[in-house]
Amino acid sequence: MKIEIELGQTVLRGGPSSPAIMDIEELLATRLLVQGNSGSGKSHLIRRLLEQSADKVQQLIVDPEGDFVSLADRFGHLVVDARRSDAELETIALRIRQSRISAVLNLEHLEVDGQMRAAGVFINALFDADREHWHPALVVVDEAQLFAPVEKGEFSEEARRISLGAMTNLMCRGRKRGLAGIIATQRLAKVAKNVAAEASNFLMGRTFLDIDMARAGDLLGLDRKSTEMFRDLGRGNFMALGPALYRRPTQVSVGSVETRALGTTPKLTPPPTEVSAEEREAMLAPVPLTAIRPVAERRAALPAPPSVTDMLSRIAERRAAQEEETPQGPAMPSEERDAILRGIVQEIVANPDNAFADESKLFNEFSYACRFRRVPGNANRDEFKGLLALAKAGADAMDATDERWQQALAVAETIPVEDRTIFLLLAKAAMSRLPCPPDATVARVTGTRSAGRARGLISFLERKGHVIVRTGFRNLRTVAIPVLGWETAPGDPNAPDVVDGEEPSLAAAE
Template sequence: MKVGIDMGRTTAGTPATIDLEELLATRLLVQGNSGSGKSHLLRRLIEQSAAWVQQAVIDPEGDFVTLAERFGHVVVEADEHTEPALQSIAARVRQHRVSVVLNLEGLDTEMQMRATAAFLGGLFDADRDFWYPMLVVVDEAQLFAPSAAGEVSDEARKVSLGAMTNLMCRGRKRGLAGVIATQRLAKLAKNVAAEASNFLMGRTFLDIDMARAADLLGMERRQAEMFRDLERGHFIALGPAMSRRPLPVRIGEVETQGRAGSPKLMPLPATPVEDARDLIFTATEPEPPRYPVRRPSASASADLMARLAAGRAAPPPPAAVDEDAPPAPPPEPEETPEQAAEREARYEAVLREVLADPEAPYRSLAVLYQDFLVRCRGHGVEGDRLALPAFRRRLTAARAGAGMTGDPAWERATAAAAALEEDIQPVFLLLARAALDHAPCPSDPEVARACGSRSPGRARRLLTYMEQRGHIVTRNGLGNTRSIALPALGWETALGDPNAEAPADGPAGPARAGDLPGGA
């Protein structure tokens, strides 16, 4: 399902949009000197996509915490939690699909790098069942992925750079889409910047940064001078999610504002010199604390993790009862059997829409589930009632057993598959369907597609793994044919060519089932 994020207008006056699904697959790099409107651009992207995808914002200056009031982001105060606690919080963020802002404002540079590494590590190492699509926005990325050693320790730089590299290089398969912003391309590690396929380049003055920006956009060096002339909030866009050619874009307005904002001139107070001396050199009561006051990390961690487990920010304390206030609305009635049946029918219709996409067999389960939820929203049905494990089982059965609803033999096959590892269930059901229909044995490309791959070699390794564990028995026939028996059911497929091409509309199992159990 294509979702266009409105970022503003082009110089021609047409809407400037970003394809959100393409952005999740290809990542984004934003570059601009201080005052170019870089943070404004990030805020516009976050606000416009908040309703469509989960978000995590790495915020070194505490500028994005205002998103919490308008869009419901949970603010994680990094200075109140230990590194292991931040890693656990990040795992819960992915599990419960909560959008968060990691506020690093109360930490020095080295501690910011360590906290960011722990948090990104928790997002990256989440369980496979929770690999939902997620935008990870990192402001001032040159702090966390520096191109050269600085004043921080080598250990802090190493762990931070490793976490950023994992995000940009390996995060896509885990549903993590990095959006990184930097003031200086020359200070950003090249292996991190090179993984982005989309670029938004703003006002830049230093020659080395202009040259790198021109190289990334495929422009000639003599054209790099144009970056000095860009106005605040104007960027040059390029990438598969935006435009195939460099496109000038003016970023639109935002709904929230940062806590600091741009400095404004204002007159000095008219204070006599003697009074000014008294104000400076005379202590007042009480004196402000020299350092930020930090709450105990253990209680803060427990409080925030409980909020994440609830799936939303903690509710405010109950207000005092007002006898003159109108009565509270009655609770929503429970779902009737007829309503439940109608909801199930809508689920089936939405699932058929998801499976109608030719690329569906090769997409990750988390992406398919996100697509399912978005389509459910369009149909006016609560998709969240169908949890991810139930969606996985329904998806597997729908692909392998289309048209088999109510067949006792097929119910027996699905019961036998439920006792196996989740990774091999789709292939088992594919073979069971062929045996039940007395059809030829599925070819290696068909088996590969059932597990979300285009590699026949992966299919052969998976069939070998299943045979070693006694789930199937392979018999070879004449003319390079084979049949596969299922001992648990007492069924066997007809002879078929293992090298035959998979039909365009053939059965296919859940996408990207992952590594084989036991490392097969």
Template structure:
């Protein structure tokens, strides 16, 4: 299926199209000074392809929330959620193939970065059966993939840079097509910019940006001046989804506005799932079944190698089911060396099937159960207070946090750095130091180093404290 989105008019008044199928595999980079018309261009692209492909917008300024009225996009107002809730919502958005706008307006830059990272990672980590094509539009991408370390917290910058790198470098296989806009190429991390094969270059004043843009467009340097003369809304386009030679396009009108209420043009049927998608808590059972993807050779092989289902599975009692589930989780936790969640989940699914455990818990449920298993906890119910606090941390910190909580509640010795490193999935003790520093900064733990060289950690919300680590012999 070839779908072309009409971007606007070329110099002779002919239409300049953007080939959607090609765009999905070759990505797009938009550059232009503030006010050059980048957001307008992105909106034109989104409006022209809404209803044809799933769209996810990372929107630092809350510009795109108006797509909701006209096209039924689910708006996620980030300040209203915790990071782990944002991740859960991201996973559901992917599962239900819903179009969405993650509005980060009102958050500090650090939190914008953490939030975008959690959301993008959830899209990226979706299980294979959900790898449908989706446009992932990131406006002001230099915020999320900055070329240089700035004023922002290290953890936030790393998380969002790595999520953006995943999106642009490894997203394609998963159906995720990055469309990113930036004010200045020089401010955008090189590896993120390098993965786009389509460019739309708008008005740019600084020589360094003009020259880089001209380079990307394959223009001679003396022609670069032309980029300075572009008007608002004019872009030079090049790439497999646009044209083989640089083409000047005047971006056409848009239907939705930025801030004022937009006319309802094309309400999508079945778009009223926001409540389901946004509800905090564990993912509900899937209600919209996506069409099954065509079988792929790799999946067929996988199906052949998977253990055959027994003719009639014996009904498990709740207790047996719980025991078996814990058995699968324990053995995965014992061999954990930092494998990514989707890979672990695949092993988990197989383990569940082998153990006759059905239904298999969802990926997001698995993440929590696995974090608890890493922390040596198998009775979730009795840890709800600690889990509520852990929910304020990025999801990957839950396991080490719960290990500390467990030691603290039991009054046992504080886990050693090496043990925390193992369950955090890293070999680096430096990362563990930063992890603890981050938790302390967030106020979920208080670290006390005693004069004897030992360390104890308190959870101030729960008034639990670990015993001190035994002094190194």
């Protein structure tokens, strides 16, 4: 089933119009380029796209003029003032990527050099997020010629390098990380070609310069004579082409929007029809030499927001004060605490609703259970990851006093926690000389439905030298663990999922 939005209406000569549809799922894989001179309706088009898809996908907007902060009132976007340190912007970007909340990076209070640097740091942080947080997101960059310039300008080379590198990563490599770049520009000729060329969808609005019309025509597959039509496009009209739009260049008229930019196009205001003599004399009255030259009133700058470090320090101080005021009960023995935590994680893993839940959701459930059962100390994510790996691998079913299993657990501690689940699953089978678990089982315990991804995770363990995989007669797979000297029995990688040697029930599979 496609996830589509309506941009407006098609404009067809001699025929009825129809809704102009955009496929959001296809857009996530193919990216979008929007061009239009000032006044062509480019920002209106971007706003329409964002409003129509706000409830369907996460949106991250790099806004140099503060035009899109009004989305916060209607759709709940988080507005991030860019007047922060690089470390703060990186941290906020990672939190946004993890939480999947839509956000607007407001750059309007910065000079061009600062805008380029802040946008580059923010986009790079989105790009560098952990694999578990690679959720689909539209990344909209307005006025892309500022952040991916073709040539040097009135900005530092360092800011240009950071910004251009981030834009290149977004458009060239962002798709695998779930980031779909949408860049909008007034001057296509001023956008770096390696950035603009990665878009497969195009919405070209009114433009007058020959060089911009030529590049737009090349992208749409039009001959030089046909590019003259870009001069005749009305406000809010664009030529659409691409796998998420139309297979042939099609003119669309953008529909209405619900929100408005904070700054609007100035309206004509007639001057006074009559000026009295007294007013004229007042204007030309002599100015005392000691008078201070009046300065145009400017909007008061907003106070700089507190840094992340300051906020965390205040929170830590409040918690310390609360702990001093709260009477402490008897300390819980470490063995009892460990047993409670293992039981909590085992209950979480046993819940079929959590079979394919991401780690953040599971950790939130773990934190709640720890508070509910009054487990002393704050929930620790690293401790949770280790317990989760054990529970998913079925370690609770093993004899804790078995020296061989203790040896396997000791080796597992040397392996990154994200790879520990598969290692323990394979070690458990090898210790008992059971058949190698099939791909379906590996996929289930790692929280995915993809057998191909399960095979890739096993191959990754092999490349790291933790296991050795051998395919034998009838394509049966055997996995050896060199450091332990163990080996599984041959197993069919395409066999059905098994749970402790038995195929799961239909209810469990669901």
